[in-house]
Amino acid sequence: MPTSLASIKEKLDNRIGQELMVIAQAGRKKTTERKGILRETYPAVFVVDLDQDENSFERVSYSYTDILTKNIEVDFEEE
Structure with a gap:
């Protein structure tokens, strides 16, 4: 798991254009998957273009801090 904002950004820079799943904490014991x-x-x-079949809005942005503080988790399809 990356331990600095720079290493998180670098990891994401290498994966631009790839499909991913963002799992966000949405309160007590609740998560949302996009x-x-x-x-x-x-x-x-970083900016994610969302799958239009599942979401009412087109794009969403998250900060690298969200990953570092575990508010969100990012999974790429092939992993």
């Missing part, structure tokens, strides 16, 4: 494609990375956030 499928999409990693579209872009920026200095503080």
Whole structure:
């Protein structure tokens, strides 16, 4: 598991364009799962284009801090 924001960004930079699943903490013992494609990375956030069959909005962004603090988990399809 990456231990710094820079290493998280670097790992995501190498996977732009790939399908992924974002599992987000949505309160006590609840999680939400969203499928999409990693579209872009920026200095503080990354952008995911969501699967339109499952989501009402098209894009969502998350910060690298969300991964570091385990508020979200990112799984790539082939792993």
